[in-house]
Amino acid sequence: MSIFEYNGSAVVAMVGKNCFAIASDRRLGVQLQTIGTDFQRVFKIHDKLYIGLSGLATDAQTLYQRLVFRHKLYQLREERDMKPETFASLVSALLYEKRFGPYFCQPVIAGLGENDEPFICTMDCIGAKELAKDFVVSGTASESLYGACESMYKPDMGPEELFETISQALRASVDRDCLSGWGGYVLVVTPTEVRESVIKGRMD
Amino acid sequence: MGDSQYSFSLTTFSPSGKLVQIEHALTAVGSGQTSLGIKAANGVVIATEKKLPSILVDETSVQKIQSLTPNIGVVYSGMGPDFRVLVRKSRKQAQQYYRLYKETIPVTQLVRETAAVMQEFTQSGGVRPFGVSLLIAGYDDNGPQLYQVDPSGSYFSWKASAMGKNVSNAKTFLEKRYTEDMELDDAIHTAILTLKEGYEGQISANNIEIGIIRADREFKVLSPAEIKDFLEEVE
Secondary structure, three states: OOHHHOOOOEEEEEEOOOOEEEEEEOOEEEOOEEEEOOOOOEEEEEOOEEEEEEEOHHHHHHHHHHHHHHHHHHHHHHOOOOOHHHHHHHHHHHHHHOOOOOOOEEEEEEEEOHHHOEEEEEEOOOOOEEEEOOEEEEEOOHHHHHHHHHHHOOOOOOHHHHHHHHHHHHHHHHHOOOOOOOOEEEEEEOOOOEEEEEEOOOOO | OHHHHHOOOOOOOOOOOOOHHHHHHHHHHHOOOOEEEEEEOOEEEEEEEOOOOOOOOOHHHOOOOEEEEOOEEEEEEEOHHHHHHHHHHHHHHHHHHHHHHOOOOOHHHHHHHHHHHHHHOOOOOOOOOOOEEEEEEEEEOOEEEEEEEOOOOOEEEOOEEEEOOOHHHHHHHHHHHOOOOOOHHHHHHHHHHHHHHHOOOOOOOOOEEEEEEEOOOOEEEOOHHHHHHHHHHHO
16 A cells, blocks of 8 residues: 555645635545544635645644744745745745655645635645646545546536535545545635535445 | 954954944945935835946946846945855845745845845854945835845835945935935936035946836846936936
8 A cells, every 4th residue: 555545535626716615535544444534634824825735644734834834934024924826836845855755745725816816736745736727636536536526617616606516526536435535624715704614425 | 442352353242232343344334435225106226336446447347236136136335245245145045035935035035134144244253244235126016115234234124325435415415305206217316416416526327327126127227328318317
């Protein structure tokens, strides 16, 4: 079993009309045994910027701590929040620093940039950025997620429709993956509000 | 003066609470050629005298105003070689910022990092402070900005300032002439007049240097032909 499949994970982000949604599963496993059903994979950097980290859970937590550290210092020095594009470049640089001993994580970054334009991107464990206009996926369920998102996604969805779409895509994909699942956590962010929800799925 | 006993070691405070080497560095700056900067409503201008030691020197090879990034420029008063070292370090820091964030460095951040370098040289072993004060001019998302950085590492934001030999007369002149809503072209004229005030000899397009940055955020050093046009407008 590869190191990326040790804990199991599924993370997806989608762009809507002036909003974005980011979602993850909640299972934490040790190979085939489930040891947690409320594991957090999506983290807040600031009010309009979130990062989901799939892959090895310990690296996800440490990487998140390092990123929050860097962002807080940036906020103090520059007296402003980081733009999502800038944050993505920072994550990419941090990951590449460990090129020959990497963090076993695949980040998914989602945020509202200048003029509240939604921004999403993903990268591999050594920082190769991939920007997308529609959706990005990562984790052990990524192949199913690609299929589900491709068929369910349409551009310019409003927050409610986006929520439905991303939840259905996540549920359908993790059900086909034994290493991820046990419910889902969805976050829909618009310029004025943030909606968090826990969705129920097959608990197995 | 009791202070002179403490002027041998940079890292030792004198009883009056000063670091004497920094005072001496400021003296070196104060005897350097006059330079000045003015922040206008839509840009910044920096200028300096370019008095060469002999008429045989090729004045086109002397560049006292340099750019640190496409939208930030700098001028100095004091020791030219120290200036070159700082320009090199600042340019590198600006590029490191870009490599990390893929975003051009804000003016305040570059000023802060340059000032931090200058401060390092006042608190390390075996080095001396830089014998220059810098005037950094830039235009970024926070609009036009002008900063002065001293050998001690302190930095100040100015609406208009001068440094070097003729500093007190130049500052008095600027205080009288400066207005908040000045346009950049007016600021350039004022800068030339201020330089003219303290200039020993005849001012011309070849013995001053002017750098400007407008709202297009591109720092440029004016060519002698362009300086000549402004000089003629002034006269």
